[in-house]
Amino acid sequence: MTEKTYSVSGMSCGHCAASITEEVMAVPGVTTVDVDVPSGLVTVHGESLDDAAVGAAIVEAGYEVTDAVRNAAV
Structure with missing residues (x-):
């Protein structure tokens, strides 16, 4: 899990x-x-997360991703 x-x-x-x-x-x-x-902050958990797809989803919701703060394998 990431x-x-x-x-x-x-x-x-x-x-x-x-x-x-x-x-x-x-x-x-x-x-x-x-x-x-x-x-x-928005924290996302899952497998094989695609930063571009997550960012696009946040933009689709009407908001702006200003930075990918941290990434960790859980």
């Missing part, structure tokens, strides 16, 4: 978190998504 955390700008509420979660969960290989609105 864990990747992204810094995302523009999030301000629970609706933001729900929108990002819905879009990112549709990316193949994603098993869970944790959105921390106050810190602006």
